[in-house]
Amino acid sequence: MTSNTCDLTRRDFLGALGAAATPRQTNPNIVFVFADQHRNCSWPGGGDPQVFAPNLVNLASQGAMFNHAISNYPLCSPHRASLLTGRYPQANTVTKNVGGGDRGLPTSEITIAGLLKKAGYATGYVGKWHLHSSAGAGKIVPPGPHRHGFDYWRVCHNYRKRYDTRYFDDSGKEIVIPGYAPTGQMDLTMEFIEKNARSLFCVFLSWHPPHAPYPEAPQRFVDMYSPERIKLRPNVPKEADTRQWRESHVGYFSHVTALDEEMGRLMKKLAQLGIAENTIVCYSSDHGDMLGSFGLRAKRKPWEESINVPFVIRWPAGIPAGRRLDTLFSTVDITPTLLGLAGQSVPARMQGADLSEVLRGKDARGPESAFIMAIGGASAEDNEGARKKRAAKNAEGGWRGVRTDRFTYVKKEAGRELNPWLLYDNQKDPYQMRNLLDDGAYALQRKDLDAMVGQWLKRAGEV
Secondary structure (H helix, E strand, O other), X not given: OOOOEOOOOHHHHHHHHHHOOOOOOOOOEEEEEEEEOOOOOOOHHHOOOOOOOHHHHHHHHOOEEEXXXXXXXXXXXXXXXXXXXXXXXXXXXXXXXXOOOOOOXXXXXXXXXXXXXXXXXXXXXXXXXXXXXXXXXXXXXXXXXXXXXXXXXXXXXXXXOOEEEEEEOOOOOEEEEEEEHHHHHXXXXXXXXXXXXXXXXXXXXXXXXXXXXXXXXXXXXXXXXXXXXXXXXXXXXXXXXXXXXXXXXXXXXXXXXXXXXXXXXXXXXXXXXXXXXXXXXXXXXXXXXXXXXXXXXXXXXXXXXXXXXXXXXEOOOOOOOOEEEEEEEEHHHHHHHHHHHOOOOOOOOOOOOOOHHHHOOOOOOEOOOXXXXXXXXXXXXXXXOOOOOOXXXXXXXXXXXXXXXXXXXXXXXXXXXEEEEEEEEOOOOXXXXXXXXXXXXXXXXXXXXXXXXXXXXXXXXXX
């Protein structure tokens, strides 16, 4: 059973859901786990049976998953800011990766942690933060407003390290977490859960894998994959160094499998504590990874490999099991939806939609489009391998666009203008190998999509 999109503006949609609100369940706990750079097309639930991820598949079978979970801005810091605030980068001001002397996420922003803390939840954050001005790795984030409502604080300042990662305690002492970083970070998360198992809690766990560098997963997971057996997506150019990309896939897939094992540990712990039935568990990612598609790497691109991420959610007490939803679900929708599921009010300043009624199995309508973007020039992290000859120079720079249930339409920054760049019919061309921008048969659709982009720019406050 699926939920389909229809022609409603986001404001109309929010109003319709408010009118159809139903009595709330008992307030649930929330465990939100997200990887870095895990694209939806690289796990069985997203269509790739090559990847061994039985715990995520089981999680999806016990809850719901979105086929079209869209990262509005497929880059680390902008995603995290929108995730926590339910607001677009134009509103929360995080429009690039935070590092060096950048301001980071303003302390004036209202976050899910701050709201749930006021509602009596214990709040915790573990892993990668990337929203504080003390360098990209976030180093010491002092107790107070820059933690944005999270009390239990285990932010790993050297999150790029796959082993023996570390965090600072409140006194400034550096604590080493031995072993594979995601395992140690899950241990910290479960420590928080055990401590708060008899009260309400919300904890976010942010992993760095499967983000590059790829070849550092524990060897037992690497041994599960062979470069010769890896099947690349059809949009990886045949003239590309396919051996290189197959080896990258081995590393990438092995990290996904390692993370999957950690999700299994989490679910076992919740069951042991007797709180699995009334705990919302989410698994997602901040954005995807091109991994050779169109000859490109990394993220910050408008193609499906970059913007479409896994989103699995399980809550036996409130979400019917075994549903795959075609409803468009954006980064900015996550916090309003979790608040809705938890029986909390959604502040008017939040720009995302509360899709909790969709998840509850109600006949609620979804948004007609998701706003996608990259603002300004690419950062150093976006341009991994920048000294190498790029396969497509026009993939750099800023852009704005929309992803509907059928089409992807994108306009590229050119000075102060936005010029039409890409148009794909994703139903007929799921690997986006034919740009229909100049195809007269799609002139009407292009006109409508162009107007839709203009409407989103106004809603986001950009024009």
